[in-house]
Amino acid sequence: MSGPATHVRGKKTLARSILGFVDKGLVNAVLVIVAIFWLVPTLGLFLSSLRTVGDSASSGWWTVFTTPAQLTIENYASLLSNPTITGSFWNTILIAVPTTVFVVIFGALAGYAFAWLKFPGRDWLLIVVIVLLAVPLQVALIPLARMFGTLGIFGSIFGVILFHVAFGLPFAIFLLRNFFTQIPAELLEAARIDGASDWRIFVQVILPLGGPAIASLAIFQFLWTWNDMLVALIFTNSGSQPLTVAIQSQLRQFGSNIDVLSAGAFLSMIVPLIVFFAFQRFFVQALLAGSQK
Amino acid sequence: MTQLVAPVANSPAGGDKRRPPHGSSRRRMFMIALGFLAPALVFLGALVLYPIVYTVVRSFFSAGGGEFVGWDNYVTMFTNDSTFTAxxxxxxxxxxxxxxxxxxxxxxxxxxxxxxxxxxxxxxxxxxxxxxxxxxxxxxxxxxxxxxxxxxxxxALVTVNSAFGQDAAYPGAAGRDGLGLVQDRGVIASESTVESGSEQNFPLVGIRVDSVPAAAAQAEPAVNARAGQLVGTVWLDVVRGGGGTSGQIDDGKTGLPGILVDAVAADGTIAASATTDAAGRYVIDGLAEGAYRVALPAANFDEGYQGVxxxxxxxxxxxxxxxxxxxxxxxxxxxxxxxxxxxxxxxxxxxxxxxxxxxxxxxxxxxxxxxxxxxxxxxxxxxxxxxxxxxxxxxxxxxxxxxxxxxxxxMWTVSFGGGNNQGLGSALAILLLILVLPSMIINIRRFREERQQ
The missing domain is CATH 1.10.3720.10 (MetI-like)
Incomplete structure (x- = not known):
């Protein structure tokens, strides 16, 4: 509130700056409370995951503040020696990484075509992509379950990857096209005068310059696939299921196995949280560019 | 590409600034664009567009897909309780x-x-x-x-509530058997009526030690009742560590403070009440001559507020x-x-x-x-x-x-989670698609407006 205070004339200034001071204190207080409210859920899950089944069944996680002795990494130890969980952790990686790679490659190729190549029907095709952005993936569940069944890839990691790549592409194309159009035309023309083919322009000009955009997309797509439950719930079996599906199957006996649940849920959050805190700028950029352009 | 290109300096908007191609080079450009687009088009065509068409058609067929049922699935959607709730x-x-x-x-x-x-x-x-x-x-x-x-x-709710409400709750309490007390719907009362000017004690059991407040002291026998009074003691009839006689105020038995005690007249109205002190004693004063039942109302023994x-x-x-x-x-x-x-x-x-x-x-x-x-x-x-x-x-x-x-x-439940009705499932998926249509239109309009700027 220093803004108005410095701009008003005369006698109002003092009154306004006092008001501004109170106002600022109030805003800070409100936002501190909001921040605490937003942190408590995650904190609660984390602390629950560090308590034994017995403790979790008889008292709440907040009792660790008075009796910190109950903290233990037992749950994580037993989780990491549980082959279902470790197997599904690997499956999650085996699904999320290839999906991200394919979405980025195919999205970048198409994004370049939409941004810099002229071909008949381009605008209409782009509108189709924009329409597909909002298509709920529910419309593909039944036919693809059938199709994958016929192809013999129902229940395999490969099928899940295909599904995610298809539904990740509209956003990828849209996002990268928007970024690529902002690359200065002179750079492309200069390369073209030097006799570079479209392929070389793509590899040597677009990809390096589009690095931040591609990073944004990759992070977004990775988190999206990592966190998916619905597609995996239908298209994987007990051998190919990712963490989300493995953990949700524990939900039926909630309370009796809060130890597996809370530690498992937190385990599934660790990778996304690391990615988020390390690259949050890119993540935000993907959201901004994806929906504003 | 080997064509000669007129240098385009400072071209403002990128993208469309390619020289107008003619004839074969036009087809060539088309092929190049197709090459870049092919992987995405294959994926979107086979795994997104084709499924949409399939699901639309499927939504007009029966659960197993064997027979055409017209709009039946859509009618079911709005008449079936579970889908309608959804x-x-x-x-x-x-x-x-x-x-x-x-x-x-x-x-x-x-x-x-x-x-x-x-x-x-x-x-x-x-x-x-x-x-x-x-x-x-x-x-x-x-x-x-x-x-x-x-x-x-x-x-949090219970904490806030008990900070503002009365906090003397003794859940689970019961009168000691065989000592003239009855219990009915949470109320603990004297079995027979008591004349004013006399004493009625309440030896209780079944109370968790942690619900006894810190302020509670050694139970004390009540002071002799005067005319118009009813007196007595409410105590936890247990000596910690064992010992003592049932119904006697022995050393080591705690009084139960904060308990509401009612004197109930013959017509069922509450004539007067009192609350016990730290030693568990109560004195109900100002009673007319007569017989009363002494009762500890159920509110004393409620679990209290337990949240939502x-x-x-x-x-x-x-x-x-x-x-x-x-x-x-x-x-x-x-x-x-x-x-x-x-x-x-x-x-x-x-x-x-x-x-x-x-x-x-x-x-x-x-x-x-x-x-x-x-x-x-x-x-x-x-x-x-x-x-x-x-x-x-x-x-x-x-x-x-x-x-x-x-x-x-x-949609998941009826198609995959045991419902086994992919006809209805398809109709629900199409309903979702229809519901996002307005948002799609807004997206397209916004995109077109931005292009025109």
């Missing part, structure tokens, strides 16, 4: 969640401009976006557990929407905050100089300038909310699942 809940979601997230995000974005730790605040609010809805579901299911010893929300059954049918959708807001308010805040930083501040400054107050600056200048961003956020959230699945699948316990149902969950 549709109704989706409407509730769309009405509440996007608006709540957008408004909250707007408030956060405006307020955080005034603090020095804005980056930290943004990170905290935005962080839930990174985690899976499954994890968020596990978190909220734990937080809203009914038992106030386990669920943090009810724990959040995960019951009544509140479940509210709780799930709350968890959604916890996740998505950050998205709306980040979007709006970046929109705010792009606004030209001189307009606001000018308005302030002219004496406009903060509220008017916000409603007349900031909000209108923000409206494009607000629309983007709102539309994105609507598309997202319509498809909500994970949270509704994870949070409600079995008993509340029917009440929490939404279209995406119902």
């Amino acid at each position: 549709i109704r809940n989706n409407v509730l979601w769309v009405l509440v969640a996007p608006a709540a997230c957008t408004i909250l995000g707007l408030i956060f974005a405006v307020l955080l401009e005034k603090i020095k730790w804005a980056t930290a605040f943004k990170l905290i609010i935005f962080m839930p976006m990174a985690i899976s809805m499954l994890a968020a579901g596990v978190i909220f299911r734990g937080m809203f557990q009914e038992n106030p010893n386990l669920g943090v929300v009810n724990a 059954s959040w995960l019951s049918s009544t509140f479940i959708t509210g709780v799930i929407i709350l968890s959604y807001i916890w996740i998505w308010a950050g998205f709306s805040m980040v979007m709006i905050s970046s929109g705010l930083s792009a606004i030209d501040r001189s307009l606001q400054e000018a308005a302030r100089m002219d004496g406009a107050n903060e509220w008017n600056v916000f409603t007349r200048i900031t909000a209108p300038l923000l409206s494009p961003v607000l629309i983007v956020v709102f539309v994105t959230l609507i598309i997202n909310v319509l498809k909500i699945f994970d949270l509704v699948y994870v949070i409600p316990p079995g008993s509340a699942k029917p009440a929490a149902n939404v279209i995406a969950v119902e």
Whole structure:
């Protein structure tokens, strides 16, 4: 509130700056409370995951503040020696990484075509992509379950990857096209005068310059696939299921196995949280560019 | 490409600035574009567009797909209880969640401009976006557990409630058997009536040691009753560590303070009451001559306030929407905050100089300038909310699942989760598609407008 205070004339200034001071204190207080409210859920899950089944069944996680002795990494130890969980952790990686790679490659190729190549029907095709952005993936569940069944890839990691790549592409194309159009035309023309083919322009000009955009997309797509439950719930079996599906199957006996649940849920959050805190700028950029352009 | 190209300097908008191609080179360019587009087109065609068509057709066929049933699945959708609940809940979601997230995000974005730790605040609010809805579901299911010893929300409510309410509750108490006490619907009373001017004691058992307040002292026998009085002691008839005689006020037995004692007249009305002191003694004064029953009302022995059954049918959708807001308010805040930083501040400054107050600056200048961003956020959230699945699948316990149902969950249940009716499932998927159509149209219009600028 220093803004108005410095701009008003005369006698109002003092009154306004006092008001501004109170106002600022109030805003800070409100936002501190909001921040605490937003942190408590995650904190609660984390602390629950560090308590034994017995403790979790008889008292709440907040009792660790008075009796910190109950903290233990037992749950994580037993989780990491549980082959279902470790197997599904690997499956999650085996699904999320290839999906991200394919979405980025195919999205970048198409994004370049939409941004810099002229071909008949381009605008209409782009509108189709924009329409597909909002298509709920529910419309593909039944036919693809059938199709994958016929192809013999129902229940395999490969099928899940295909599904995610298809539904990740509209956003990828849209996002990268928007970024690529902002690359200065002179750079492309200069390369073209030097006799570079479209392929070389793509590899040597677009990809390096589009690095931040591609990073944004990759992070977004990775988190999206990592966190998916619905597609995996239908298209994987007990051998190919990712963490989300493995953990949700524990939900039926909630309370009796809060130890597996809370530690498992937190385990599934660790990778996304690391990615988020390390690259949050890119993540935000993907959201901004994806929906504003 | 080997063509000669006229150098195009300072071409403003990129993209379309290629020389007009002729004849064979035109076909060549088409082939090149096709080469770049091919992988994406194959994926989108085979795994998105074809399935849409398939699902549309499938929605007109029976559960097993064998016979054409026309609009039957769509009729079922709106007449079947479980699907209709799902549709109704989706409407509730769309009405509440996007608006709540957008408004909250707007408030956060405006307020955080005034603090020095804005980056930290943004990170905290935005962080839930990174985690899976499954994890968020596990978190909220734990937080809203009914038992106030386990669920943090009810724990907080019970704490607040007992800080303001009377806190002498002795759940589980019962009169010592064979000592002239009866218990009926929570009330502990003297078996027979007592003349005023006499004594009625209440040796109780069954009380947890931790519900006896710290203020409780060694139980003391009541002072002799005068005329018009009823006196007595209420105590915990147990000596810690064992020993003592049932019904006797021995050393080591604690009085139970704060218990309400009623003198009930013959016609059932309460003639007078008193509360026990630290030693468990009570004195009911001012009674007319006569016989009374002495009763300890049930309120003394209630479990007390135990919070709200959040995960019951009544509140479940509210709780799930709350968890959604916890996740998505950050998205709306980040979007709006970046929109705010792009606004030209001189307009606001000018308005302030002219004496406009903060509220008017916000409603007349900031909000209108923000409206494009607000629309983007709102539309994105609507598309997202319509498809909500994970949270509704994870949070409600079995008993509340029917009440929490939404279209995406119902679609999963009828097609894959045991319903085995892919005809109805397809119709539900198409309903979702129809519901996002308005948002698609808004997206296309926005895109076209931006191109024309």
